[in-house]
Amino acid sequence: MTLIVQKYGGTSVGSVEHIQGVARKVRGFREKGHDVVVVVSAMSGETNRLIGMANEISQRPVPREMDVLISTGEQVTIALLAMALTEIGCLARSYTGGQVKIHTDSAHTKARIEAIDSENICADLKAGHVVIVAGFQGTDDQNNITTLGRGGSDTTAVALAAALNAEECQIYTDVDGVYTTDPRIVESARRLSKITFEEMLEMASLGSKVLQIRSVEFAGKYNVPLRVLSTFEEGPGTLITTEELESMEQPVISGIAFNRDEAKLTLLGVPDVPGVAAKILAPVGEKNIEVDMIVQNVGADQTTDFTFTVHRNDVDAAHEILEVVASQLGAREVRKDAKICKVSVVGVGMRSHAGVASQMFETLATEGINIQMISTSEIKISVVVDEKYLELAVRALHQTFDLALEDAS
C-alpha cells in the first residue's frame, strides 16, 4: 500500500458532476490499494464570486476578513467531495486547514505553511478513509484563518505529501503536463515526460502557469516526486523529479518560458555609492511587493542606472515609493514601462554546454528584437523585450533549440 496525495484544481471540481467524477477517480486509486489524501480548491468561479462581494463593500477589504471569506470556497468543496465518495461506497472524511491542522504565519492572503499536524490524517487513513483536505488555507498561532494566496492549494498538497512521506504528489489540472512552451503560441510544443525541480521552478516562476512556484520549491526541498496530470484525460503527465535525464540525447534546453505580467521600473542617475541598491529595494520589499529581475549599470558620470521588474499590479505602488526614494537619493528620474515581457530559455543541460546565451541573443537579433534587460542563472537565461515581440521571440527560440523533436527519454 502506497500513499498518494492528489490535488484537484478549481476546474476539476467546478460542478457537482465534476466532483462526482473526481470521486470516481479517487475510488479507482483506492481499489488499486492506495491510501489517498485529496486536496481540493474552490469550485471554479467561487473565489472570484466571493472576492466580488468583498470588493462591492471595500476597495481594500481587511485581509484578515478576506481570508475568513475566501476560505469558505474550499470548505464547500471538501464537504461535497466527502459526500460524493461516501455515496459511492468509499469512506471519506473532510478537514479544513484549521482542522488538520496546517499551521501558517500570520501574513493574511499570502501566508506560509510552518508546520502540519498529521496525527488525525494518519488515524483516518489507518481506518480506511480517504482524507480530504481544503487547499489554500491554514490557521496562525492565534487561530485566525489564513490563506496561502492564489494557487496555494498546490502548496498544501506538496506540504502534506512531505509531512506524510507520500510516494507521489499528483497535481490534477486541465492540461496534461508541462510543455516545452505554450502550445497556443508554438503549435509544435511538446509535453515533457520528465523535468527537474530546478527547471520546473524556472518554468513556473517565468510564467508557465501549471504549478504554483512555492509548491515546486517545497517539493524540491523535501524531495517529493511531483506529477502534473489531466483530470479529464488519461495519461502519464509530466514527472518533476530530482533525477537529471541520463540519456546521451539529453537536450540542452528543456523549454521556453515567458511572462507578460511584469512591468519595468528604472531609476536614472543614482549616485553610485555603496548601499544604494538596498536603499532602493528595502522600501519596496516593506510593502510586500515582489521584485523579479534586477539590473544595475554603472554610468560614466559617477552615477548609475538601476532597473527592476515587478508584477504589473504592483507597478503604480512601486512607482510611488520610487518617487520618494529618488528624491532622497538625489536620482535624476524615475521611469516605468508596463509594455514589456520576459522570455527565458531553461534547461539543466546549460550547465555543461557553452554558447547557449550567444545562440539565444543571435536568434533574437536575427529577428530584429531589441533586448532591454538580461538576467542569467545556472539553468536559465531571461531577457526583457518589448511585449509586441513575445510570440515572435518564443517561436524563434523554440526552433533554434530544436524543442519540437521527440523527447529522448
Added chain:
Amino acid sequence: MTLIVQKYGGTSVGSVEHIQGVARKVRGFREKGHDVVVVVSAMSGETNRLIGMANEISQRPVPREMDVLISTGEQVTIALLAMALTEIGCLARSYTGGQVKIHTDSAHTKARIEAIDSENICADLKAGHVVIVAGFQGTDDQNNITTLGRGGSDTTAVALAAALNAEECQIYTDVDGVYTTDPRIVESARRLSKITFEEMLEMASLGSKVLQIRSVEFAGKYNVPLRVLSTFEEGPGTLITTEELESMEQPVISGIAFNRDEAKLTLLGVPDVPGVAAKILAPVGEKNIEVDMIVQNVGADQTTDFTFTVHRNDVDAAHEILEVVASQLGAREVRKDAKICKVSVVGVGMRSHAGVASQMFETLATEGINIQMISTSEIKISVVVDEKYLELAVRALHQTFDLALEDAS
C-alpha cells in the same frame, strides 16, 4: 456602557447592500456608547443553495459533511459584515463558531451548545471592536464542525448574551414583533409589547415562527431579556421577559398559535399493560424523531389507543418504525394522518382564570369544528383539528378572547 447582543437573520443580511445597512445600524449603537456583539445568519438563499448541491450528490448526505458545508454560509456573512463595519470606521472582528469557541455536543445538524469561551470576545470588546459571530455553528470536542439546526442563530445569540451577561439580546428579523396571531390570517392581530418567556415558548413551539424555541428556553433559563425587532423599520418590537404584566387589564390569553407542520400517528388496539408507551416511543426517539402531542385512551377491551404527532417530514420514518412496534406489541392497526393542524391558545393569565378550556371548546363547537386531540399545559391549551379548519378556528378564537383590543401595557 452596556453590552448588547444583536442577531440579524438571513433576510436582514440577504445582499451586500443589506449587510451595509446592518453595519450602519450597528454603528449607530456604537455611537450611543454600547458595546455590541453581532450574530449573523447566512445570506438568505445561501443555505438552501448549499443543501441543493448536497442533495444532488446524495439523498442522505453524511451529517458531519453537511455541517462542514452549510456552516460556510454564516462564515461568508461574518467576513462581509466585518469588512462593511471597518469600511465605515468601526473596528470589527469576525469569529466562526469554532474560533469563539462555541462548544457543542456531536449531534451533527442538530447539535446543542454546551459551553462558550468568551475570553477572545471580551478582549476584543475591551479594545473597542464590534465582535461578529457566525450563528448556528460550533465545534465538538473532536474539533468537528457542528450546526445547531435551522434557526440556530437565535440560540447562538441568546447563549452569547448569557455567557457575556449582556443587557439585552435583540433579534432582528423581517417582522416588527410578536403578534397575537398571524396577521395574514387575522387582520386585526396586534403586536404585543411584552410577553413572558413561558408564553413565547408556547407561541414559538406552536408555530409562530418568529424565534427558534431553543433560544427562548435558553433566554428563560439564563434570564436574558430578549427583544424581537424589525431590521427594516424603527420600533420597540416585543420584549420577552420574566416579568408578568401587572396591569389590572391583564389579558387572560396572549395569543393564538397554530402549526400546519405536524402529522398524527395512531396505534389502535395496543394491549393495555405497563410500559407500553415507552415501548412505542423509545424506537421513535432513537431515530431522533421529535414527538409533540401524545394522547392515550384506554379502550373497553383491555386494549388502548395510542396517538401522537410528529413533524410531517418524519411521518413516513415514524410510520415504518410503528409497523414493527405494532407487530411486536400485538397491536391491531397503525394509522397515519398528515391532514391535521394544531391550534393553541396561550397565556399566563390562564393560571388564575378558570373556564378558558370550556370557552375554547365552545367556540370551536359553535363553528362546527371537530376536535381530534387535546393537550394542555399550565399556560396553553392545544387542539388538533382537520387542517381545513385552521383559519376558521384561529379567527374565531382570536375574537372570543378579545385579542384585537389595545394592549393594556
